[in-house]
Amino acid sequence: MTETTVNTVNKKNLGRRFEFKFDFDTVLNTFAMWLLAFLWALPLLYAIWTAFHPAAYETRFELFAPLTLDNFVKAWNAAPFARYFLNTFLLVTLILTSQFVLCTLAAFAFARFKFPGRNILFTLVLLQLLVMPDILIVENYKTIRQLGLVDTIVAIGLPYIASGFGIFLLRQTFMTVPSELDDAARVEGVSFLGLLLKVYVPLAKPTYLAYGLVSVSHHWNNFLWPLIITNSVETRPVTVGLSVFAAIDAGVEWSVINAATLMTSGPLLIAFLLFQRQFVQSFMRAGIR
Amino acid sequence: MIQTSSLPTPGQAIELAAVTKQWGETVALKQIDLTVAPGTFTVLLGPSGCGKSTTLRIIAGLESASSGTVSIADRDVTLLPPSERDLAMVFQSYALFPHLSVAENILFGLKVRRTPKKQQRERLLHTADVLGLSPYLSRKPSQLSGGQQQRVALGRAIIAEKPICLMDEPLSNLDAKLRNSMRMEIRELQQTLGFSMVYVTHDQAEAITMADQVVLMQEGEIAQAGTPREIYQTPATIFVAGFIGTPPMNLIKAADVLQATAPGKGMEFLRGMHDSAANLSQSTSELLIGIRPEHIGTQQQASISAKILGMEYLGSDLLVTCRIGESILLARMPGNTEIAANETLPLVWAEENTAWFDSNSGARIRLD
Numbered sequence: 001m002t003e004t005t006v007n008t009v010n011k012k013n014l015g016r017r018f019e020f021k022f023d024f025d026t027v028l029n030t031f032a033m034w035l036l037a038f039l040w041a042l043p044l045l046y047a048i049w050t051a052f053h054p055a056a057y058e059t060r061f062e063l064f065a066p067l068t069l070d071n072f073v074k075a076w077n078a079a080p081f082a083r084y085f086l087n088t089f090l091l092v093t094l095i096l097t098s099q100f101v102l103c104t105l106a107a108f109a110f111a112r113f114k115f116p117g118r119n120i121l122f123t124l125v126l127l128q129l130l131v132m133p134d135i136l137i138v139e140n141y142k143t144i145r146q147l148g149l150v151d152t153i154v155a156i157g158l159p160y161i162a163s164g165f166g167i168f169l170l171r172q173t174f175m176t177v178p179s180e181l182d183d184a185a186r187v188e189g190v191s192f193l194g195l196l197l198k199v200y201v202p203l204a205k206p207t208y209l210a211y212g213l214v215s216v217s218h219h220w221n222n223f224l225w226p227l228i229i230t231n232s233v234e235t236r237p238v239t240v241g242l243s244v245f246a247a248i249d250a251g252v253e254w255s256v257i258n259a260a261t262l263m264t265s266g267p268l269l270i271a272f273l274l275f276q277r278q279f280v281q282s283f284m285r286a287g288i289r
Numbered sequence: 290m291i292q293t294s295s296l297p298t299p300g301q302a303i304e305l306a307a308v309t310k311q312w313g314e315t316v317a318l319k320q321i322d323l324t325v326a327p328g329t330f331t332v333l334l335g336p337s338g339c340g341k342s343t344t345l346r347i348i349a350g351l352e353s354a355s356s357g358t359v360s361i362a363d364r365d366v367t368l369l370p371p372s373e374r375d376l377a378m379v380f381q382s383y384a385l386f387p388h389l390s391v392a393e394n395i396l397f398g399l400k401v402r403r404t405p406k407k408q409q410r411e412r413l414l415h416t417a418d419v420l421g422l423s424p425y426l427s428r429k430p431s432q433l434s435g436g437q438q439q440r441v442a443l444g445r446a447i448i449a450e451k452p453i454c455l456m457d458e459p460l461s462n463l464d465a466k467l468r469n470s471m472r473m474e475i476r477e478l479q480q481t482l483g484f485s486m487v488y489v490t491h492d493q494a495e496a497i498t499m500a501d502q503v504v505l506m507q508e509g510e511i512a513q514a515g516t517p518r519e520i521y522q523t524p525a526t527i528f529v530a531g532f533i534g535t536p537p538m539n540l541i542k543a544a545d546v547l548q549a550t551a552p553g554k555g556m557e558f559l560r561g562m563h564d565s566a567a568n569l570s571q572s573t574s575e576l577l578i579g580i581r582p583e584h585i586g587t588q589q590q591a592s593i594s595a596k597i598l599g600m601e602y603l604g605s606d607l608l609v610t611c612r613i614g615e616s617i618l619l620a621r622m623p624g625n626t627e628i629a630a631n632e633t634l635p636l637v638w639a640e641e642n643t644a645w646f647d648s649n650s651g652a653r654i655r656l657d
Contacts, residue, residue: 183351184384184445188398189372202388 071259084241107170128164300328300485301362308357335506376453377446545614574649585620
């Protein structure tokens with residue numbers, strides 16, 4: 001009698017333990033995920049909290065603290081952010097358009113033309129991926145000075161325009177275009193440029209979108225090079241402007257700084273939310289640059 | 290309704306002279322000579338890797354010939370790009386542009402050549418009407434079935450009203466039933482529009498039913514070129530004999546047949562034929578007899594005795610596999626023939642259906 005009870009209990013326990021173990025794993029995973037996500041989001045959450053509340057609540061959490069937009073107004077008036085935004089916008093547009101044009105042409109040549117030295121040239125392009133741009137800062141500065149472009153928006157963008165990553169990414173995409181489409185267009189008498197614009201570019205649209213997002217976010221956030229090459233309000237992008245603004249000697253007003261930070265990263269955050277899927281996919285496919 | 294585009298396009302002649310193609314060491318085409326008469330339907334037929342697609346791409350100008358000349362309508366086009374050869378092409382995968390609608394796909398070439406808008410529209414409506422694509426003009430290719438995609442590819446080829454149309458296995462991605470009906474349609478289009486067609490396929494049924502001229506290729510060479518009838522009735526080599534026909538021609542050792550033939554029962558002609566064939570071939574190699582399965586009959590008094598190995602009843606036909614000496618052969622007899630299995634089958638066939646081949650050179654020995 002007792003033996004059988006014990007047996008059934010054991011069996012039950014075994015079953016339950018099995019189930020419990022399975023659950024435990026999931027719970028742990030989920031918990032870790034939430035924890036990490038929370039830690040990652042914490043600075044942003046803090047920035048949002050301080051930016052929308054009066055300075056008194058900088059280090060105090062109170063659910064029903066009064067909301068305010070004063071910080072944004074203050075920040076906007078304290079530094080020429082409108083100008084900084086315009087600079088960044090011009091910079092990002094300049095870089096993106098030039099990258100699209102250059103990378104498209106180069107990638108098309110690498111993908112579809114056979115010319116002597118093609119592989120060596122492509123290897124050189126790939127080597128560019130191995131070189132951290134920050135290493136070249138001094139060298140780039142010298143070149144820009146010789147060109148007489150110091151403290152211009154063009155100078156900020158110039159070192160990034162011939163992007164090895166862009167060429168590589170587009171070349172890979174162009175190579176997946178079926179050669180029969182190429183043949184069909186050639187039979188119809190399309191010129192090479194027409195072929196590129198009418199067949200290859202439309203088919204590579206997702207790649208352009210992904211690459212565009214990566215490029216824009218990268219150059220929107222870029223800090224070190226613009227900091228070095230610019231020294232006036234007329235050329236400074238938002239990142240540099242923000243750091244100049246935040247480096248106040250007398251007392252730090254976190255709420256105003258955070259409002260400014262939110263403001264400068266706002267467009268990027270919105271773009272990220274809009275194109276989330278392509279953004280994540282592009283990173284998964286291609287690494288970061 | 291629209292007169293402008295219903296005028297037939299006069300076809301143009303195509304001529305390949307000693308065309309060779311090689312990639313490094315590999316020779317894809319060896320000295321191909323080929324003539325396509327204006328307005329006719331030529332099918333390039335052969336197993337995969339025989340060079341038929343390469344030949345087509347050289348005609349199109351998508352590949353360049355290593356040597357030899359290609360001429361269209363007596364004009365040397367060997368060095369011209371595809372667009373200057375005045376031809377249209379349909380690809381195996383249809384090569385539709387996935388980002389363009391059906392209408393834009395069909396109009397692609399006209400737009401590239403900047404044909405007037407009004408004419409584009411008229412021709413588009415006419416072509417769509419002919420191919421039954423009118424309801425789908427605004428769809429994307431991915432929203433169409435395989436057969437409809439095939440029609441769009443056809444539309445893109447015929448809207449240009451070029452004198453030459455090239456097709457590279459256009460039906461191989463369709464199911465059997467659709468393939469049959471498209472076969473008829475393509476043939477009809479070619480006849481009504483009157484262009485010259487060069488069509489590549491590995492399917493002999495397509496070749497036999499559609500072609501004016503069948504060009505059978507083997508390992509970069511033309512094994513035989515002729516009308517479907519010529520190819521079927523008088524195969525020029527062992528390869529042609531063994532490729533054309535389902536099932537293909539039986540090729541059996543002449544020695545086996547002669548040995549199994551009893552004298553005085555209607556097959557005496559074999560001996561005489563053998564002797565003259567042996568004289569003509571002038572080699573010590575073995576002679577082969579070629580006989581189509583449907584030409585073999587059975588008779589009480591027949592003199593070639595064959596051992597039955599198996600039978601396959603197909604309703605209208607009865608396929609009998611039998612053995613003469615060491616050679617296996619297939620006979621196709623009417624479905625109502627009564628044959629007991631494990632029996633010795635007396636076979637008979639007519640003198641005019643007997644073909645002779647030299648097994649070494651593979652060539653046919655012509656006795657007449």
